[in-house]
Amino acid sequence: MLRPCRHGAAKYGIDPGLWQSHMCGLCLGLRDGGGQLARAATNTDAIVLSLLTEAQADTPAPRRTAGPCPLRGMRTARVPVGASAPVRLAATASLLLGSAKVQDHIDDGDTRPRLHRPMRRVATSWSAGAHAHAADIGLDIEPLVAAIEAQADTEYRIAAAPGPFGRSDLDDLTVASSRCAAEFFAHTAVLAGRPDNADPLRTAGAEFGRIAHLADALTDYTADAAADRFNPLAATATPPTEAYDLIRESDRSLRESLRTAGLARVPSLRWALLDPLTTALRRLGGIVAAPAGASTGCAVSGPGARNSTDQGPFAPPRRPGAGESIQLIFAQYCTGYACCADHTNPCSGEQRGSWFSRGCDCGNCGDCASCCPDCGGGDGGDGGGCCECCECCECCDCSC
Template sequence: MLRPCRHGAARYGIDPSLWQAHMCGLCLGLRDGQGQRARAATNTDAVVLSVLTEAQDRAPAVRRTAGPCPLRGMRTARVPVATSAPVQLAATASLLLGSAKVGDHIDDGDVRPLLHRPMRRIAAGWSAGAQARAAEVGLDIAPLVAAIEAQAATERRITATGPSDPAALDDLTVASRRCAAEFFAHTAVLAGRPGNADPLRAAGAEFGRIAHLADALTDLEADTAAGRFNPLVATRTSSAEAYALVRESDRALRRTLRSAELTRVPALRWALLDPLATALRRLGEVVGAPPATAGAAPRSEYPTEDRTSRRPGSGESLQLILTQYCTGYACCADHTRPCTGDRQESWVSRSCGCDQCGGCCDCASCCSNCGCGDGEGDCGCCDCDCSC
């Protein structure tokens, strides 16, 4: 869901290789702990945990030089060491969520029966690895595992009884909210900023709800056609209602982050808030919500293959990582060709009237830079409905 723009980093004075460095550190950390196969569990959204931990710490995580990698064009890179706290926490999240994802694919019938047993072995190994990593960073993930395991029972109950109460959708997002909340909060513990734990826990819960509902919205049509469980169908929640909840969580997340003590605010804005604004704009297109799509590019200017409209299978996850992040140039989510940072007059001039945007991905970065407003509505410097 989070796709930081390489060229957007320049506006914040950030090294554009920061995101790739953290992602490569996570990938190599998974390899060192669980073997080569575990690298497929690399969760690109979990990279934000590594960035968030470092954004609160007084000193960046210790780096090492990683050897040439084909995914980086055979270039070396300076990456956080595998034993550093940011990498360990991101690896824990990747393994835990990867294990749950494999289980979901098996339960949904996306995996051939012949592969069920070996895939469950992989999931069990990743789950054990997550518990070992969590113990090393002092995080108790037993409640998180229990919440994930209870998800299937909650889905069956709501499918059988129907949405008997308005809280049915909240019940379905409990696991996502709780996992994200505890991972966000633990970044404060690892960074030595215990005072940040409560606001980050609240921000993480909102991020978890956004992620869950975003997945439900983008998969709604495919799930309905395939007869798979979808929380919106099960709870009779319309796309417009779900999108309103996503925007509500986005505003709440930004409010709570303001109360956290951060050492590197620009890095967090670039790695989390700007990509989140872009993700909401893309969701607005999916649901056809006019307020959130005022600054969006025409549909014809989006990539032919819309990666937000389908869930990657086990064989596609690594490919998404390669094409979106590792190449070092295909960085702009809404561009059909490598981003140069040049103004895209075909649509940016219509969607943003200010000069702070830089003409790169979209007006989300412009709104994050303008410094106006209180996060409750339009920023005034462009036509998009954003949270500044």
């Protein structure tokens, strides 16, 4: 969900390689602790835990020089050492959630039966790795494991209930993700020697977990219905517009909690957490606001406005072809140039670059200003990027 824009780092005076540095440190830390296969558990959203820990600490995590890697174009890099507390916390989250996701695929029948046994071995191995990393940093994850394991029973109970449903039913479905994120966020304060930040960060983490769960449910709303898969919104008869309101509510609460902890203005967190959340909410708002039969592009009418014809407001994303998948791997996951995926002006349809267009300029909010005249490239407060009048626009994938 979090995709900080490499080109947006300059306005905060941040090294644009910071995100990739922490991602490579997490990847190598997983390898050192669990072997090569454990690197597949790298969770890019978990990187924010490493950054959040470092942002509160008096000194940054120790670095080492990582050897050449094909995914970095055979370049070396300075990365946080795998034994450092920020990396271990991010590794714990990645392995715990990766194990749960593998087990969930097995339980949902998304894989062939003959693959169940090796997949269970992977899930067991990753779970053991999460426990080992957690023990090293003094984090008790047993309550989190229990919450994750209870998720399936909660889904079964909700799916079998005749209704009517209320807010509490939806909260029951998001409690596992909220609790896990809450404890991980809170533990960053413990590792950084800032225990006074634990409570507000626990609140921020709980809201982040709920945002992630509801955003996933909202994005997959139509695809889950077509595949007859469980969806929290459909199961609780929650309208997508109401789900979006809940996401915005959580976003406001998260930002307020960070302000309480004195972290809302920290440049690295604005760049890596708050700005990407602004972009994610704008994208989800486009999905919700799109009228039936229209695309999820710009809702503004006028000269040059782009009108779609063939997809509904909750159309699933198009699957990339083989060539595009390779570009995704090398450009987005490995090099951090995710923001150059498709700089498309949502009003005119003009594309401003491709996957490997490293010189694109997306830092002036020009696209939003061109179709939202009241925006004018405003900062939008703690959210960063465009002001709220521009919710009809996605601008580019970065938070311009």
